[in-house]
Amino acid sequence: MTTSVTPPAAAMEIRMTMLHATRGKNFWSLRPVTRMDLAVGAYDDISSAAVPGFVDSLVGAMPGLVEHRCSIGERGGFVLRLRRGTYAPHIIEHVALELQTMMGHDVGFGKTRGGDVEGEYTLVFEHEHEQVGLRAAALALQTVQQAFDGVLEAVDAAVTELKAIAETPDTPRLHHRVLCGVTGGSGRAEAQRLLRERLADDGALVIDVSPSFLLQAGLPYARSEMAIILDAELTDVPPRYQEAERATQLVNVLADAVDRDGMVVCPAKAWEIQDYARESGCRIAVFATDDDVTGRDSRRARAVALVRDGRIVVQGCGDDEDHGPLDPTLPATSQVAAALAHATLSVECGR
Incomplete structure (x- = not known):
């Protein structure tokens, strides 16, 4: 049984320390990816299952998360992971992918790994449009912070913003x-x-x-x-x-x-x-x-x-x-x- 906690302000604890995109084949994937490094502070020890209302708030705002199979390998797998308890970097990875899915992009690849220092993580995820991927990373971080802090209401504005970015010219892919x-x-x-x-x-x-x-x-x-x-x-x-x-x-x-x-x-x-x-x-x-x-x-x-x-x-x-x-x-x-x-x-x- 997971013990409920009163978490510190996620907006203060979970911080982005690096953000960039790769254009060519890379360590993570044959496809272009967005990479974000995070320092999670106290949230290194606070799971999704430990914060009352977190899972219902996040899934209520993003019902498409039920389609994420995650490591369990079946529909609803990621939501099951949320209810059992998973951690902020992994959640942000899935939210970044789902935000892009909600605005019409077909993406699914993502990974989260621990860094060299305790409490630091690297997450990467696929993007179709480089600037959409970069902005989706920041918006995913904000969404998860709000869900942990109990103030998440909707992600409609984030999806609208990403759709607008997708209408702009993308960074040219490598061809040479x-x-x-x-x-x-x-x-x-x-x-x-x-x-x-x-x-x-x-x-x-x-x-x-x-x-x-x-x-x-x-x-x-x-x-x-x-x-x-x-x-x-x-x-x-x-x-x-x-x-x-x-x-x-x-x-x-x-x-x-x-x-x-x-x-x-x-x-x-x-x-x-x-x-x-x-x-x-x-x-x-x-x-x-x-x-x-x-x-x-x-x-x-x-x-x-x-x-x-x-x-x-x-x-x-x-x-x-x-x-x-x-x-x-x-x-x-x-x-x-x-x-x-x-x-x-x-x-x-x-x-």
């Missing part, structure tokens, strides 16, 4: 193609420059995509012919995204934009990265900064690059090819990956 995106914890700029030099084309669209940019804004392009993932040892993102599983998920976003049968250049023994690229319909080429490339790597890869006696050797693009000595003043990973990427663009590697 690039040759190659490069990501990883270090060595991106060097790999970008070295690949351009090998291509003898300073204007080649080889894009350095930092993990921090990828997390905040998503990919800055729509499609690519290939991708280079140098590693998943990230330092420019919050600690929870440096953990192996999330870091791998983040760098794998580059594979989402690679053309089917395009090439993903990635490290030897990075099985999760290799698996994701292959499952996404890409071919892989693997590299090592020594000669320790396993049979598992070789069987999966269209081409392999390794270092032997201080020189870069590429295997699998016809005969073994010597691609020159390692420069001790540059990151070895960048040099080997750039040489391999250039080699895989050749006819012999089935461009």
